[in-house]
Amino acid sequence: xxxxxxxxxxxxxxxxxxxxxxxxxxxxxxxxxxxxxxxxxxxxxxxxxxxxxxxxxxxxxxxxxxxxxxxxxxxxxxxxxxxxxxxxxxxxxxxxxxxxxxxxxxxxxxxxxxxxxxxxxxxxxxxxxxxxxxxxxxxxxxxxxxxxxxxxxxxxxxxxxxxxxxxxxxxxxxxxxxxxxxxxxxxxxxxxxxxxxxxxxxxxxxxxxxxxxxxxxxxxxxxxxxxxxxxxxxxxxxxxxxxxxxxxxxxxxxxxxxxxxxxxxxxxxxxxxxxxxxxxxxxxxxxxxxxxxxxxxxxxxxxxxxxxxxxxxxxxxxxxxxxxxxxxxxxxxxxxxxxxxxxxxxxxxxxxxxxxxxxxxxxxxxxxxxxxxxxxxxxxxxxxxxxxxxxxxxxxxxxxxxxxxxxxxxxxxxxxxxxxxxxxxxxxx
Amino acid sequence: xxxxxxxxxxxxxxxxxxxxxxxxxxxxxxxxxxxxxxxxxxxxxxxxxxxxxxxxxxxxxxxxxxxxxxxxxxxxxxxxxxxxxxxxxxxxxxxxxxxxxxxxxxxxxxxxxxxxxxxxxxxxxxxxxxxxxxxxxxxxxxxxxxxxxxxxxxxxxxxxxxxxxxxxxxxxxxxxxxxxxxxxxxxxxxxxxxxxxxxxxxxxxxxxxxxxxxxxxxxxxxxxxxxxxxxxxxxxxxxxxxxxxxxxxxxxxxxxxxxxxxxxxxxxxxxxxxxxxxxxxxxxxxxxxxxxxxxxxxxxxxxxxxxxxxxxxxxxxxxxxxxxxxxxxxxxxxxxxxxxxxxxxxxxxxxxxxxxxxxxxxxxxxxxxxxxxxxxxxxxxxxxxxxxxxxxxxxxxxxxxxxxxxxxxxxxxxxxxxxxxxxxxxxxxxxxxx
Numbered sequence: 001x002x003x004x005x006x007x008x009x010x011x012x013x014x015x016x017x018x019x020x021x022x023x024x025x026x027x028x029x030x031x032x033x034x035x036x037x038x039x040x041x042x043x044x045x046x047x048x049x050x051x052x053x054x055x056x057x058x059x060x061x062x063x064x065x066x067x068x069x070x071x072x073x074x075x076x077x078x079x080x081x082x083x084x085x086x087x088x089x090x091x092x093x094x095x096x097x098x099x100x101x102x103x104x105x106x107x108x109x110x111x112x113x114x115x116x117x118x119x120x121x122x123x124x125x126x127x128x129x130x131x132x133x134x135x136x137x138x139x140x141x142x143x144x145x146x147x148x149x150x151x152x153x154x155x156x157x158x159x160x161x162x163x164x165x166x167x168x169x170x171x172x173x174x175x176x177x178x179x180x181x182x183x184x185x186x187x188x189x190x191x192x193x194x195x196x197x198x199x200x201x202x203x204x205x206x207x208x209x210x211x212x213x214x215x216x217x218x219x220x221x222x223x224x225x226x227x228x229x230x231x232x233x234x235x236x237x238x239x240x241x242x243x244x245x246x247x248x249x250x251x252x253x254x255x256x257x258x259x260x261x262x263x264x265x266x267x268x269x270x271x272x273x274x275x276x277x278x279x280x281x282x283x284x285x286x287x288x289x290x291x292x293x294x295x296x297x298x299x300x301x302x303x304x305x306x307x308x309x310x311x312x313x314x315x316x317x318x319x320x321x322x323x324x325x326x327x328x329x330x331x332x333x334x335x336x337x338x339x340x341x342x343x344x345x346x347x348x349x350x351x352x353x354x355x356x357x358x359x360x361x362x363x364x365x366x367x368x369x370x371x372x373x374x375x376x377x378x379x380x381x382x383x384x385x386x387x388x389x390x391x392x393x394x395x396x397x398x399x400x401x402x403x404x405x406x407x408x409x410x411x412x413x414x415x416x417x418x419x420x421x422x423x424x425x426x427x428x429x
Numbered sequence: 430x431x432x433x434x435x436x437x438x439x440x441x442x443x444x445x446x447x448x449x450x451x452x453x454x455x456x457x458x459x460x461x462x463x464x465x466x467x468x469x470x471x472x473x474x475x476x477x478x479x480x481x482x483x484x485x486x487x488x489x490x491x492x493x494x495x496x497x498x499x500x501x502x503x504x505x506x507x508x509x510x511x512x513x514x515x516x517x518x519x520x521x522x523x524x525x526x527x528x529x530x531x532x533x534x535x536x537x538x539x540x541x542x543x544x545x546x547x548x549x550x551x552x553x554x555x556x557x558x559x560x561x562x563x564x565x566x567x568x569x570x571x572x573x574x575x576x577x578x579x580x581x582x583x584x585x586x587x588x589x590x591x592x593x594x595x596x597x598x599x600x601x602x603x604x605x606x607x608x609x610x611x612x613x614x615x616x617x618x619x620x621x622x623x624x625x626x627x628x629x630x631x632x633x634x635x636x637x638x639x640x641x642x643x644x645x646x647x648x649x650x651x652x653x654x655x656x657x658x659x660x661x662x663x664x665x666x667x668x669x670x671x672x673x674x675x676x677x678x679x680x681x682x683x684x685x686x687x688x689x690x691x692x693x694x695x696x697x698x699x700x701x702x703x704x705x706x707x708x709x710x711x712x713x714x715x716x717x718x719x720x721x722x723x724x725x726x727x728x729x730x731x732x733x734x735x736x737x738x739x740x741x742x743x744x745x746x747x748x749x750x751x752x753x754x755x756x757x758x759x760x761x762x763x764x765x766x767x768x769x770x771x772x773x774x775x776x777x778x779x780x781x782x783x784x785x786x787x788x789x790x791x792x793x794x795x796x797x798x799x800x801x802x803x804x805x806x807x808x809x810x811x812x813x814x815x816x817x818x819x820x821x822x823x824x825x826x827x828x829x830x831x832x833x834x835x836x837x838x839x840x841x842x843x844x845x846x847x848x849x850x851x852x853x854x855x856x857x858x859x860x861x862x863x
Binding site for chain 1: 463464465466467468470749752753756757759760761762765768770771776777801803806807
């Protein structure tokens, strides 16, 4: 049952960005400046949580993740990545170690790891949980969280969680930074969501906090290079060997969250061409060969000899404006470019050419108001990956008018990584 | 407002993947809207080349008004004449304030001698009924309201009802059946061309919607989302409260906070200028509906205005190069021009948008309802404009932007109103159709 790519070229109903609430709270431009100038609160509560308990949990995760668990302290969190035998990403997400034998996994990975748990022999149990996840990101995030909690959070190290209290409720504060800036993800039982959210928004007023709406969301991922499921890769779950899992996964998800839809000029017969390896997504440093895991042998070869690497592309402004100008000419206009980015829920994958040859695939096209540029992420062959290299992105569906857009290779992340700024007492602010 | 973020994506009764989006949840307005289905291009072509089904007005009523004084009461609110209003027909009822500003408008059906049903014009009639001695029983119902519009709307409905509907003339309604269930079919629509509405109890909505959509497959039917719906009003020439103007339904001292809370206030006109966002019937081209054969609220003001009109409604066709420059400005340093959303800008509802129309440096009107028409490949808006500048071909400037922000002077040409002239619903002889 290989899925033909044509089956994925259809428009999903509705807007996937509805998961983040309203499209705009102030407006998309204002909100997109927030994580550079003040901070935002963004609602990622739609994320799926699964709690794992038992003496074999680490062994289970070690078997199904590229990451090393040699060092994993209580209170620490890791970006765990699960691959198939071909070394392609099935799911990925954040795993927090809440206690010696207790872990919480955020994201779709919970379905896969639970599936492997049930089909293996592990002394472990797992259960679904429902937490709120509020990202507070940007230079003012620290002050806002401290004000809301009435206590210092400076002791919480990067990718570690600490327990704080907000609005009378116990809250986990995970120091991360999905905007490439100082950031905390506030987590706790869904029943407390509203009170915690309101308390953070109130505490943030004096620091200029913004509420992040669906329109601006993911521009943070683009500027800071956080490739994301469905926008930058399709999960490697469509193969024949994954049929049983895929059926379970689909049945467990709300219909709006399983919109696997592709768009863009990139063409291939098989859906696996839209899969990505952790190396391609820029996560090679997370792949550790100190343990056995699914996909290890393929990834060992790929880490030693990467075929494609992750970069940012800066699209030529004049060529982009011509896409809009085509709306006023007779004939079929070029494929429309939503500002600041697509909201329907496609994985846009566009061919990237050098001297007429396909050398990469662009995804996550979006307009960054901060840089006043149209950007995208791009997996590209190493010999074309040097910043400044000039390439061409082909914009438009196969068989429809296509616009060749000049682009320049740039580093990823495009925006300076400020996630690890030192906030220990006496350092910042 | 905090509510919105905590609600899961809501499902309407009519389809699975539905979204609360782009819409401010507000009392009196349905909080659930399907925003998009096949995409704005396909959806916006549907009523020119095939047809659409739109469910977005469901659960907004109707308001049933029944009793010996029902006619007398409605007549006292409406600028329309009730002299000829047989059972089985409908009117576009327009209700004004004493100042002659539109407070509410919508379709009124005459179900019986003493029974009317009002669509989309409340709460104004309820407010006005309160404390009077009229013998009228007012009751809100919860009905589905499906709009089926476009040249193939009739074929689709005839297929799904299994009977000829050619006897239903413009602004008439009667009962029919779909899969054994009674439905009310009315010939009315917001596209300007051939269009119908289906009404019935909300519980029966899902079944009826699905049946019509299935029947429409062979006739090029698209499901229309709210993200494209409002385009039809501007192409078709239908000024609309909540879209091209706001209701003058509040006393002055309450109006400003009400408008700020309920509507997205935008445009180059000062947000405190409510009058620029109100309209009189004359200003939207409904002067012919003002009948002074009866007393009604606002009569004196309208008599004066009809005798001495100052403004009328036109379509404005925007200069493409100026519109394209709003996108180009995103790539230059400094503040860009106001984002131009497609297919209507701003892409939010309900809105209270007003841009100045300028000619020779003088403010001569207000532009609102800005759309990109994929059918015409043009940006269009509705202009409320001084009579002496309303001649087709007149060149004007629309000031696109938000008050206090950067303003783009967009050249525009006065064009025919309505803009979509082919196959108007009022003129189509369905007995002659294939």
